[in-house]
Amino acid sequence: MNSANTTLHTVNKSGLQSGILASCLRIATRGDAILLIEDGVYAVAGCAVGSRLLEEKNSDITLFALREDLQARGLESSVPAQVKLIDYAEFVALTCSHSKTISWF
Amino acid sequence: MSNSERKTLTFISRSSPHSSGKAKACLDMVLSAAVFDQTVNYIFMDDGVFQLLDKQTPATIHARNVSAAFPALALYGVEMVYVDEEALLDRGLHSDSLLADVEIKVCSAQQIQALIRQSETVFNL
């Protein structure tokens, strides 16, 4: 994976009760990745607001969701195909393959 | 210090000044990084721009005045702070209504992205 100055963004809210998903999408640039963790995973599992926000930018940014958080919330089967499900070990790998991580909380 | 290399640390302050400790926590990190003689970008986004309002008197709610420290940032080598233009617009604020004794540069998303690109580490709270 290309590590040449790319950023991994983690987002832990759904986009319904907090504007952080919108703020993250405003700052994320082409080649960055967004990893949805904790309540962030609701954004790709039926949340219209989150899904709409993400669709506006999804051609430029790779979208991941943390499997453990989806499973905990009963949502593992509700995730659209363009979202890559990863576990904690792969989360660690993503932080290594991107030059920095910005946590949105 | 085991590493003398100068790095760029960016601090995005996105929280209003008094309802949580995040504004103060971010300021404290900024000052520490500046004391370590690192390059510091201090960016205000979202409700963080409310920290820059003039005439705050948080003593009425027994809170610390975080903004009181901003004029001293220049003494620490943080010559200016960056403010997201969209955050101001969304809140009906104009740079004229912000603290006068702080050098404020109003930025587009692209300018903030460029600051982040130059940074080794970004704190965001």
Place this chain on the structure above:
Amino acid sequence: MKFTIVVHSAPYSSQAATSAWQFCNALLDSGHEIYRLFFYQDGVHNTTQLCVPPQDEINLPLEWQKLIKRHDIDAISCVSSALKRGILDGTEADRHEKNCHNLADATSLSGLGQLIEACLVADRVINFGD
């Protein structure tokens, strides 16, 4: 790679501290290293040794201590965050004339300079908060 991990939130109030702990376990299992674990703001509540959760809940402060000891991690609770939230070591308890202290023994109190220094040394800095 060398990681610095920053925990901004208390256990039980949000998921963030648990996420941080799971991430730390995963990175160590992957063969990486934690240069420093820094508890900031409400995160200092992870470093009390007096936490007594119900038996069917994770004792996160205890799990942090086990992890810190097993891997000999440099773990720091931010001194100003800790003191104002009532997390004290023996030295601070004496200094402020308190009759007890509660900082977990594998953790030390120190200032934000330790966080900034850790940012300069580590290859990656990862924050967990709420």
